[in-house]
Amino acid sequence: NAGVTQTPKFQVLKTGQSMTLQCAQDMNHNSMYWYRQDPGMGLRLIYYSASEGTTDKGEVPNGYNVSRLNKREFSLRLESAAPSQTSVYFCASSVRTGVYEQYFGPGTRLTVT
C-alpha cells in the first residue's frame, strides 16, 4: 500500500518550458488535490477534484491545468513555466471532500530558471 505517489521528485525547467506532474493514490479515495508550498506562505490549493470526472479551481490556479485521468490519478500541467512557479508541489487525497483528513504525497521540488 504505497499511499500517494508523485513523479518526478525533482525537476528543473527553463522559462517557457512545459511539464506534467503525475500523482496516483491507491487508497480508493474519491477526492484529490494539488497544493504548492512556498516559504512563509503555507500550503495553497491550486486545483482539486471532488470526484472522478470533476475538477475545480482552488486559491492559485493561474498558469496551471489539471486532469483527473481516472479515480487513482490526478495530473498537474504547467503549460509555460515561469520563475514564479518555482515551488514544492504536493498532491493529496481524501475519502471525499469535506471535513476529512488528507493524505499527502512526498512532493515534487520544481525550479524554473
Added chain:
Amino acid sequence: EDQVTQSPEALRLQEGESSSLNCSYTVSGLRGLFWYRQDPGKGPEFLFTLYSAGEEKEKERLKATLTKKESFLHITAPKPEDSATYLCAAFSGTYKYIFGTGTRLKVLA
C-alpha cells in the same frame, strides 16, 4: 477573510521540556481544525481532527485542544524525534483547507 496564524514560527526545546504550539483562526463557520506533522523533504502527515470547541485528542506525547478562536498542540516531555514542522489547517465548509505557515520545532537531546 479566512485566516490561520501559527505561533511561534520556530521553537527550540530541550528534551523533556514541555511546551505548546498555537494556532489562531478567523474562519466563518469552522467545521474542523486539523493538525499535521511535516518532516523535512516530506509531505504533511495527519495527526488530529478537532470538530468543536472543548474537544481534546491525544496521541503519545501530543495533545490537541480547540477553543472558539484557537487551537493548541501541547507537547509533553518531547524527544528529539518529535522535531518537525507542525501545521494546522481550518476547514470552513467551502471545500478547501486554509493552512497556517507552521511552527518549526527542534528538540535537543
